[in-house]
Amino acid sequence: MRTTVGIIGAGPAGLFLSHLLHQNGIESVVLERRDRAYCERRQRAGVVEHGVAEALRDTGLGERMDREGFRHDGIELRFDGRGHRIDFPDLTGRHVMIWAQTEIVKDLIARRLADGGRIVFEAEATGIEGIESDRPRIRFASGGAEDVLECDYVVACDGFHGIGRTSLPEEVVRTYDKVYPFAWLGILADVPPSCDELIYARHERGFALHSMRSETVSRLYLQVPADTDPADWSDDRIWSELAARFELRESDWKLGTGPITDKSLTPMRSFVTEPMRHGRLFLAGDAAHIVPPTGAKGLNLAMRDVMLLAEGLRSWYGTGDGAGLDAYSDTALRRVWRAEHFSYWMTSLLHIDPAATPFDKRLQQSYLEHIAACRPAAAQLAENYTGLPAV
């Protein structure tokens, strides 16, 4: 098999890249080890930055997002029994869309297939060869047989556990890692959202997040110890813990409850690989970097990587200008590190570290009060959350 750009992974990064390349007349093939139904079912975060939502609209993928998603003009920070609204349009002129990654993936797969795109499901990439030559190849296993995809460039969009990152020569790679001593227990519940807003709550018992998937489905998270087994958390225990962490002092606001349809654990990790390119192999999305979900940056970083890469490939194939491709790794990493910092900062601000001293907790409290009282501090949060336009 031969194509121009060989893409490993049909997550948001691989699929959006394939879509953007198609719109610029560049052929690609996506190899995906799972089946289509699996890719369309995976539960992930659901906040789309202003600029990424615009990119979806500009490339014909915004219709269902604008019809079924929610435009959010702020978030609530809740601490000390009080809520403080961060108003995005007022502070930045921008907003975000609440639109689940699962839905973006469904739309991307449908659109690629309608446009005649090639996504080979149940095809596991097993090796990437010749990345220092001008004829790289991806070896893959499909339907019990071995096959080869030859291409001009390989883009590994194969997530944190893929083969892309480990295919870079060890001596050129540097990785940076931070593992947090807690995780998120996430639930989906058949109950209307308890308010229109995302609520990020810092409580002495731990962090909690109120989010949503539709008018009738809520998505909620609780900070739990990293080694938690979700089976140890009964529905009643989850609801009473959430209610305690979201409690308000001078308000009769109540968290609605309903049947829990899904429980899962999200580990918290920060991770970056440098560089994001070697020879004819590029890394994009979770293959190159991981953020803890507190800043809702994972999906957005993945989409930004491939927007940048598609632009570089467009220039290269359109006019022979390779400057964009050459700058890809450095340019992408500038945004990645800003998002790493923001995600780390939001996480540290809102979670209770089991090793935190009373001094650490007072600092946390003091900074939350500062954000609530000081416009530039709130603006900095809003700028980062809605997505830095240029980095």
Ligand code: APR
């Ligand atoms: N061969 C083929 N496909 C593979 C291989 C392989 N060897 N290894 C992994 N894959 C596939 C996975 O099955 C998955 O469908 O690569 C895809 C990677 O997709 P994602 O994990 O969704 O990664 P990405 O597209 O970078 O999206 C990042 O996902 O984890 C979230 O928070 C993160 O929202 C962010 C987004």
Ligand code: PHB
């Ligand atoms: C979600 O809706 O799943 C979600 C929202 C905001 C986050 C993380 C996850 O920061």
